[in-house]
Amino acid sequence: MNLRNLKIGQKIVAGFSLVAFIALVIGITGIVGMNSMGNSFKKVANVKMSAVYYVGEMDVAVERIYQNYVRLLDPKLSRNQREEIVAKIALNRQSLGEAMANYNKLDKTEEESRIYRELESIIAPWRTINQQIERKNARFIEIDLMHPSQLVAKIEMFMKDHYELELKVINGIQDRATFEGGEDSKKCSFGEWFKEFSSQNAAFNNNLREIRQNHDLFHESVHTIKSYISQGHIDAAHNHYDQVLNPAAKKVFAVFDLLLEEAEQAQTLLEDMSDGITVESAEYHKVFGEKFSQLKELNQQDAVAERESGAATFRNSIIMIVFVILLGVAIAIVLGIVITRNITRGLNNGVTFAERISKGDLTMNLDDEILQQKDEVGKLARALQHMVEQLKNIIRDVMTSTDNINAASEELSSGSQQVSQGASEQASSAEEISSSMEEMVSNVQQNTDNALQTEKIAIQAADGIRRVSENAIASTKAIKDIASKVSIIGDIAYKTNILALNAAVEAARAGEHGHGFAVVADEVRKLAERSQVAADEIDELSINSVNMADQAGKQLMEIAPEIEKTANLVQEIAAASMEQNSGAEQVNSAVQQLNQVVQQNAAASEEMASSSEELSSQAEQMKEVISYFKVGEGSRRVEKRKSVKKKILNELESEEKSRFSGNPGIKLDMNGAGAHLDDFEKF
Incomplete structure (x- = not known):
């Protein structure tokens, strides 16, 4: 196929099509490279970074669960604070489950799968230990004796104080001498503690109500015996001790034993919780930390590998794109030069031909090679050549008509x-x-x-x-x-x-x-x-x-x-x-x-x-x-003077007729009269 026979539009379309094809190749190369790099980064972002994120969520949830269990060991916590901590543990356990479910959906390597299976295998026993701890905490909250160790110490101190008071009474009776204090039940250590103590433990509260009457009787008996001793009624004092104070003291100490038993039970629960949290749960907590660290490290290593792979793909894509761009530029330059020369050669000849025509020279002819081209340049050349031939004929006819006009005008x-x-x-x-x-x-x-x-x-x-x-x-x-x-x-x-x-x-x-x-x-x-x-x-x-x-x-x-x-x-x-x-x-x-x-x-x-x-x-x-x-x-002249003269005279005659026939004037009937004029006399 000869390039000269192609139309300019086809040449331009062919050139731009080739450039577009080169751009398409560049684009496809870039898209393939970017897609590969995007997949690597997507894998890093959507899989590896997500895995690190979910592992971090699991680690945080496990850590919070463990720390909240450790907080339950604080004996100073109130009932409401313990209930809030238990609610937080439930939320943290829910967050742990969601993080594990999301992590399980991600693609994992064999090593990750193995570590994750090991992680799942210890979830059940760890959860069993935690549930036991929660049941003991619930029992501890049910007993509602906060600070059990302090409560045990106080009850033992109360028992010791009342034993010492009873011993003072016995010694006073034997020595026939009085002593200071012990007369007012509200001023003793138990009486002052009793006014401020509160609990929802029904059994403990029942025992406190039961001990109150005997406790008051105990101190009233001390006051009575001291009065007998001061008055010298030793036998009355001895009888009052045997009949009133000693039975009341036994009942008070019996209730103290019950209170001490309740407090020791709460203390035992707290100690069992401490053993479960600091020993058994702590071991699982440590294992969790190790597994989470292993998963994080594996995903970070995979992320680094994927990032390096994406960077290598990017470098290769850049090299390929630069090569294709240089190749496309070279082809576009060569094709542009060829098409431009093919178009401008014929246009330059046409411009030269038109300049000669503008100077009045109609004797010039274009080259046959240009006239035979089938593109727009060839069409333009043939049109110019035809225009010159027609212009020659027109000029000859104008010159002939000019001579005729000159003769006709005379x-x-x-x-x-x-x-x-x-x-x-x-x-x-x-x-x-x-x-x-x-x-x-x-x-x-x-x-x-x-x-x-x-x-x-x-x-x-x-x-x-x-x-x-x-x-x-x-x-x-x-x-x-x-x-x-x-x-x-x-x-x-x-x-x-x-x-x-x-x-x-x-x-x-x-x-x-x-x-x-x-x-x-x-x-x-x-x-x-x-x-x-x-x-x-x-x-x-x-x-x-x-x-x-x-x-x-x-x-x-x-x-x-x-x-x-x-x-x-x-x-x-x-x-x-x-x-x-x-x-x-x-x-x-x-x-x-x-x-x-x-x-x-x-x-x-x-x-x-x-x-x-x-x-x-x-x-x-x-x-x-x-x-x-x-x-x-030479110009051709045709003598047409007679016909021109005849034509002019005919036109003048027709013009005169049209002027007079166009305005006929008014036609008057001077003899005619209507029927209404019959009565007039004619002169």
């Missing part, structure tokens, strides 16, 4: 002059049309103003007629009211006439006395008749006025719609005039726009002519710029 300038002249003529015609439209707009505006004034007058007339009609209706109503009031007056006159007739009849009946009243009644009747006649005339006039007012109102109501219709027609005329005015203004505006467009076309044509000249100049400059490149052969 023709375009000539056409623009012609377009400009035609646009000027169109502008003159548009101004004449605009002037005529302004006159027509003025006339239409005058018609609109007249129609608006006529509309206002018609509206005012319609409003006046409507108000007159409303007033006529109101007058009719008022006349009707008057007629009704006049009819009331006629009724009053009629009733007054009847009352006057009645009054005349009554006056006639009255004779002379009613003559004056009859005259008055007659006058009233005449006035009533005249009022009746006047009321009838007024009523007739009111009815005629009402009829005439009704006829006038009806005529006004008939005239009002016609006037309103006239006003509406005038409004429609005004609206039509306004529409004509608006249309005329739009036509005028369109003509003005047409004039502006024509003028713009003229200006654009002049600008187009100027631009054509500028285009021709730019084409010449482009030819000078393109001449910078060397293509190695």
